[in-house]
Each structure stands twice: as C-alpha cells, then as structure tokens.
Amino acid sequence: MHPITGLHHVSVIAGDPQRTLDFYVLGLGMRLVKRTVNQDAPDTYHFFFADGAGTPGTELTFFPWPNMPRGRDGHGLTHEVALAVPPGSLDWWAGRLASLGVAPGAREVRFGETALPFADPSGLRVTLVETADPRPFVPWDASPVPADRQIRGLHAVRLDARDLAATARFLDAALGHTRVATEGDVRRYAVGGAARSGALVDVRETPGAARGMWGVGSIHHVAFAVADDAAEREAQALVRAAGGHPTEVIDRFWFRSVYFREPGGALFEIATDIPGFAVDEDPAHLGERLILPPFLEPHRAQIERALPPVVTPHPEPAAAHA
Ligand code: ZN
Numbered sequence: 568m569h570p571i572t573g574l575h576h577v578s579v580i581a582g583d584p585q586r587t588l589d590f591y592v593l594g595l596g597m598r599l600v601k602r603t604v605n606q607d608a609p610d611t612y613h614f615f616f617a618d619g620a621g622t623p624g625t626e627l628t629f630f631p632w633p634n635m636p637r638g639r640d641g642h643g644l645t646h647e648v649a650l651a652v653p654p655g656s657l658d659w660w661a662g663r664l665a666s667l668g669v670a671p672g673a674r675e676v677r678f679g680e681t682a683l684p685f686a687d688p689s690g691l692r693v694t695l696v697e698t699a700d701p702r703p704f705v706p707w708d709a710s711p712v713p714a715d716r717q718i719r720g721l722h723a724v725r726l727d728a729r730d731l732a733a734t735a736r737f738l739d740a741a742l743g744h745t746r747v748a749t750e751g752d753v754r755r756y757a758v759g760g761a762a763r764s765g766a767l768v769d770v771r772e773t774p775g776a777a778r779g780m781w782g783v784g785s786i787h788h789v790a791f792a793v794a795d796d797a798a799e800r801e802a803q804a805l806v807r808a809a810g811g812h813p814t815e816v817i818d819r820f821w822f823r824s825v826y827f828r829e830p831g832g833a834l835f836e837i838a839t840d841i842p843g844f845a846v847d848e849d850p851a852h853l854g855e856r857l858i859l860p861p862f863l864e865p866h867r868a869q870i871e872r873a874l875p876p877v878v879t880p881h882p883e884p885a886a887a888h889a
Contacts, residue, residue: 569743570802573758574721574765575822575838576615576626576794577648579636581832582689582783584612584631585877590688591616591705592880594667596628596712599766599854599879601821605630609863610873617722619707620851621844622791623822624764625720629689630787637690640783641777642729643832645786649682651764656684659716678748678755682776696722702760710883720764724789725753726833727779731772733830742791742802742835743811744768756877765792790824790836799823802815802837813837820860821846855879 581587586854591614600621605611611630618625627648652660664685671685677696684694695718706714716764728734731754738744744756756768770838781787793799799816803825806813808875813827822838829835844853857874859867867888 568760569758569805570742570793570798570840571758571837572760572794572840573624573792575623575790575836575840575875576628576722577645577721577724577789578630578787579648579689580781580783580785580787581614581629581631581691584614584633584875586688587614587629587631588877589880590667591627593711593882594663596710596717596857596885597884598707598710600626601848601858602854602856602879603858603860604863604870604874606819606863608787609859609866609870612874612877614780615844615854617844618705618717619710620705620850622653622703622705622720622764623838623840624702624844625704625718627721632783638782639777639780640727641779642727644779644781644787645724645726645789645833646779647684648786649694649696649722649724649767651700651702651722652695652717652720653706653715654699656716657681657695658699660695665714669868678721678750686784691786692784698722700766702764704764709882709884711885713885720782722765723767723769724757724765724855725769725771725784726789726831727771727776728831728833729776730770730831731770734770737809737811737829738768738770741806741811741829742768743805746854752775759798763792788826788834788836790838792840793837794840796823796839796841797837799825799837806837820843 597616600617601615747757748755811827813825
C-alpha cells in the first residue's frame with residue numbers, strides 16, 4: 568500500500584494576523600493548536616487551526632503577510648480548500664457566516680455532496696462540505712460552535728493544472744491517488760486506505776490560463792500525511808522515482824517534512840503524523856503562548872519584538888446543543 572494516507576495540513580498566505588485568529592477561532596470555532604513563527608522567515612507568524620486535539624488531517628495553517636499583494640488565480644496553484652462539516656449543518660453554517668459578515672456563494676452539489684463556498688477575510692476560497700465520511704475527530708470543548716456542527720477536518724483541495732495528464736500521473740505514482748470520478752471539468756483523485764480526513768484532490772485542467780501567483784488569500788502549499796519516518800522515506804523515494812525533486816527531510820518539530828513541486832508547479836509537502844502538537848505544550852493549553860522551535864529559542868526576545876502584537880482569542884463555549 569502507498570505510504571500516503573491523505574492530507575495532513577493546508578497552509579495559506581493570510582492578510583491581517585488578528586483578523587485571521589478571530590475568524591478561525593471565534594467565527595469558525597476551530598482550535599488554535601499552535602502559535603509559532605514561520606521557521607524560514609521568523610518575523611512572520613505561523614498559526615495552526617485544527618480540531619480539539621490537533622488531529623493530523625484537520626489542520627489549516629496560515630502565514631500572515633499583510634503587506635503582500637492579493638494572489639492571482641491561474642495554473643500551478645492550489646486554489647481552494649474544502650472542509651468537512653456534519654450532514655444537515657449547512658443551513659446553520661450559512662447563518663453563522665452571515666453573522667460574521669461573510670456572504671457565502673450559492674449552495675452546490677459536488678460529487679453528490681452539498682457544498683457551501685465562501686471567501687475568508689484574506690480572500691481564501693473555502694468550501695464547507697456536508698459529509699458523513701468516518702474520520703478521526705476530537706471536538707473542541709471550548710469552541711463557540713456546538714460540537715455537533717464543528718468542522719470535522721480537511722475534505723479536499725482543488726488545483727488548476729496546465730497539463731492534467733502530467734499532474735495526474737504524478738498524483739498516482741508519487742502520491743498514491745487514483746482517479747475516482749469526473750464532474751464537468753473537474754477530475755477527482757482519492758487515496759485509499761484507512762478512513763481519515765482529506766482523502767480527495769480535485770484537479771481542473773486550465774491550459775489557456777496564466778500562471779497563478781502567490782499572494783494574500785493563496786494556498787501556499789498542501790501537505791500530505793504519512794504515519795512515521797520510515798513511511799516518509801518511502802514516500803520521498805516514490806516522489807523521486809516519479810520525477811519529483813523532494814528536499815531532504817526537515818524537522819518541523821511537530822512533524823517531519825519533505826517539500827517538492829508537482830509537474831504543474833504547485834508546492835506540496837509530505838509530513839509525518841508524529842510527534843504532534845503536544846510534544847512541546849500541555850495539550851490543555853495548546854496555542855496560548857508563542858512557541859518557538861529549539862533552534863530559534865535563543866532569539867526569542869528579538870523575534871517577539873519583530874512580530875505584530877496579537878491577542879489570542881478566548882471564545883465563549885457554545886451551549887450544549889439540545
Ligand atoms: Zn506545511
């Protein structure tokens with residue numbers, strides 16, 4: 568069986584850091600499980616939002632770069648992330664988004680599932696999809712969203728490719744995703760194996776489009792999950808055999824990663840499910856303070872001075888749903 572088990576996290580370029588924190592924690596009710604810095608640009612925050620336990624496959628992460636221009640659509644970019652919500656919850660979510668000042672798009676049926684697209688405060692395309700697919704999920708008790716409506720994790724990503732055949736071959740050979748369905752101009756690829764979040768990648772061929780460009784609201788990279796270090800090395804070898812150029816394994820402290828581009832240019836990562844976010848914080852207090860990886864800890868004072876101040880949001884927990 569292929570070592571990749573689904574999506575691990577999706578990382579996004581955000582605008583304002585405080586608005587991002589407030590929208591995802593107070594608005595969408597996700598838990599801030601790590602407040603840290605971009606390890607390659609430590610004057611920038613890196614926020615991780617997830618379920619109550621930081622389960623791999625539920626994480627959406629943000630680098631706030633408020634001075635960057637807006638991203639530009641086009642091929643070679645992942646342009647949308649879909650998040651799973653419980654069946655029958657989209658009416659409630661539409662009202663929730665309206666109360667946050669977000670006007671969702673028209674409801675759609677995608678591959679038989681009901682979907683509600685909207686744009687977050689940075690312009691990121693997010694779609695909530697009703698699904699009963701089984702997946703590991705731990706509700707967040709302090710969430711302002713009732714447990715039976717909380718976001719269950721990543722569902723799918725969508726990317727534009729100039730040459731669909733090349734991207735599809737790579738998804739199969741390097742990443743273990745096979746085509747499972749076609750709807751209009753979107754082809755859906757899925758990874759098999761254990762039930763978990765983020766088994767789906769949708770690809771649209773856009774041969775005439777310009778190259779997309781990163782900016783505020785863009786997906787920076789998509790990380791696929793492997794169980795452990797042995798699986799990481801196996802996946803790295805498969806990427807290489809499929810013509811990719813993976814980096815060496817980089818220790819991100821909460822997981823270990825390799826990075827590479829798929830043939831169309833979108834940046835991908837493969838990250839381990841281990842050791843997880845509780846490795847350097849009490850699981851009851853994740854995200855409450857700025858965590859630095861060990862190699863940056865000696866520079867804490869300087870890094871804290873360079874970061875814009877933010878207030879960690881503390882929501883009113885939702886009343887138990889009757
Ligand atoms: Zn990543």
